[in-house]
Amino acid sequence: MKKLILACLTLFVVNVVNAQTGYQVGDLAADFNLKNVDGKNVSLANYKNAKGYIVVFTCNTCPVSKAYEARVEALNKLYAAKGYPVVAINTNDPVASPGDTYAKMQERAKEKNFSFAYLEDPDHINTKKYGAMRTPHVFVLQKTVKGNEVAYIGAIDNDQQEANDQRDNYVQNAVNQLLKGEKPTVVSTKAIGCTIKWKKEVSR
Amino acid sequence: MKKYIVTFLLVLAVNVVNAQVKLLTLSELEQRVAKGNDTTYVVNFWATWCGPCVEELPYFERLNVENKKKPFKVILMSLDFKSKLQKDVIPFVAKHQIKSEVYVVNESDQQKFIDRVDKNWSGALPATLIINTAKKVRSFHEKDFTYEELVKTISTLVKP
Numbered sequence: 091m092k093k094l095i096l097a098c099l100t101l102f103v104v105n106v107v108n109a110q111t112g113y114q115v116g117d118l119a120a121d122f123n124l125k126n127v128d129g130k131n132v133s134l135a136n137y138k139n140a141k142g143y144i145v146v147f148t149c150n151t152c153p154v155s156k157a158y159e160a161r162v163e164a165l166n167k168l169y170a171a172k173g174y175p176v177v178a179i180n181t182n183d184p185v186a187s188p189g190d191t192y193a194k195m196q197e198r199a200k201e202k203n204f205s206f207a208y209l210e211d212p213d214h215i216n217t218k219k220y221g222a223m224r225t226p227h228v229f230v231l232q233k234t235v236k237g238n239e240v241a242y243i244g245a246i247d248n249d250q251q252e253a254n255d256q257r258d259n260y261v262q263n264a265v266n267q268l269l270k271g272e273k274p275t276v277v278s279t280k281a282i283g284c285t286i287k288w289k290k291e292v293s294r
Numbered sequence: 295m296k297k298y299i300v301t302f303l304l305v306l307a308v309n310v311v312n313a314q315v316k317l318l319t320l321s322e323l324e325q326r327v328a329k330g331n332d333t334t335y336v337v338n339f340w341a342t343w344c345g346p347c348v349e350e351l352p353y354f355e356r357l358n359v360e361n362k363k364k365p366f367k368v369i370l371m372s373l374d375f376k377s378k379l380q381k382d383v384i385p386f387v388a389k390h391q392i393k394s395e396v397y398v399v400n401e402s403d404q405q406k407f408i409d410r411v412d413k414n415w416s417g418a419l420p421a422t423l424i425i426n427t428a429k430k431v432r433s434f435h436e437k438d439f440t441y442e443e444l445v446k447t448i449s450t451l452v453k454p
Contacts, residue, residue, distance in 0.1 A: 153343040157375075224418035245405070245417075251375045254402040280408040280417045282373050285346055285438075 112221010115277040118237040119229065122216045124179065124209035127199040132207045134177065134238060141173030142232040142241070142268060144261060147222035149182045150198045151189040152284035155225045158246055159202055165261060166206040174265050176206035181217040181225055187287035217286060224283030230264050241268055244279030315383050317376065318397035320410055323369070332428040333365040334452050339421045341373045342386045346438040347420040351390065353441040358394045368394040373419060376400065426452050
C-alpha cells in the first residue's frame with residue numbers, strides 16, 4: 091500500500107512539474123544575456139530594430155537539429171531583415187554531451203557559416219525557463235509594449251525528412267502572419283526530436 | 295565485383311540474425327495491438343541516432359526474453375528517417391543482434407503521429423507505450439527506463 095501511495099505521489103509530482111515548466115503561448119518571455127560563438131554576449135534587447143525573434147533551442151549533435159540547420163539559416167536570411175532574427179541557443183551540457191562544448195559550437199558555426207547568433211546556455215537556465223523539451227524546439231516571440239510575447243511554440247515544419255508533399259512551414263507561416271499584424275493560426279506543434287542532454291546532478 | 299561481395303556479405307549477415315525491418319504505419323500498429331487481446335505490448339519509440347534510446351534497448355530485449363512464455367511482446371518502433379532504413383537501421387539491428395520486432399515508423403506527418411500516440415508526448419525520444427487491450431491498459435511514458443523500472447512499471451499496470 092505504501093508503495094502505491096508513493097507511486098501515486100511520484101506521478102503527481104511529475105505531472106505538476108511538467109505542467110509548470112516553460113512558457114505557454116501568450117506568456118511574456120524573459121530576456122537573457124548569453125555568450126555567442128564570437129565571444130560577445132547577446133541579449134534580445136541588442137536587436138534594436140527587431141519586431142520579434144525566432145528563438146531556436148538546438149545543439150550540435152542531434153541529427154534532427156542537423157537536418158534543420160540549413161532551414162534555420164534560411165529562416166534568418168529570410169526574416170532577420172524583416173525584423174525577426176534567429177537566435178539559436180545550445181541546450182546541451184558540454185560534459186553530458188562532449189560534442190556540444192563551446193569550442194565545438196564555434197567550429198560548427200564557422201563551418202556552416204551561421205549568420206545568426208548561436209549562444210551557450212550554462213546550467214540550462216534559459217532552456218528550463220522557456221521549457222524547451224527537445225532539439226530543435228522553436229519559440230517565436232513578438233515584441234509588444236508589454237514585453238516579448240510568445241506567439242508560437244514548436245517545430246520548424248512538419249517535414250523533417252523532406253518527404254512530406256503537404257509540407258506546412260509552421261515557423262514561416264507564424265512569422266508571416268505576425269508581420270501582417272495577425273495572430274498566428276497555428277500556435278503550437280510537435281515533432282520528433284532529441285532529448286536535452288541535462289547536466290548530471292552532483293550527488294551529495 | 296567488390297560491391298557484390300559486400301552486398302552478399304551484408305545480406306548474409308542480415309539473414310543470420312534474421313533482421314527483418316519493415317515500415318509500419320501507426321494504424322497498422324494499432325490494428326495489430328487490438329487483435330492481441332490479452333497480450334501485453336511494450337512499444338518503444340527510439341532511433342539509432344538517439345543515445346539514451348540505444349542505451350535502454352538491451353532492457354527491452356531482456357524483457358522479451360524473460361516473458362517468452364507469457365502473452366507478451368516488445369515492438370521497437372524506430373523513428374529513423376525512412377530513407378535510412380537500409381543504411382542505418384538494418385545494419386544496426388544486425389550489429390546489435392536485436393531479436394525483438396523492429397519497424398521503422400511510416401508516417402510523413404509527425405505532428406499528427408505524435409498526438410495519435412499520446413497527447414502528452416512532446417516528441418522527445420525515447421518514449422514507451424504499454425498496451426493491453428483486454429485489460430484496457432494504455433500507458434505512455436516519455437522517459438528512458440532502467441530494467442528494474444520497466445519491470446515495475448509493467449507489473450503495476452498489467453495485473454496478472
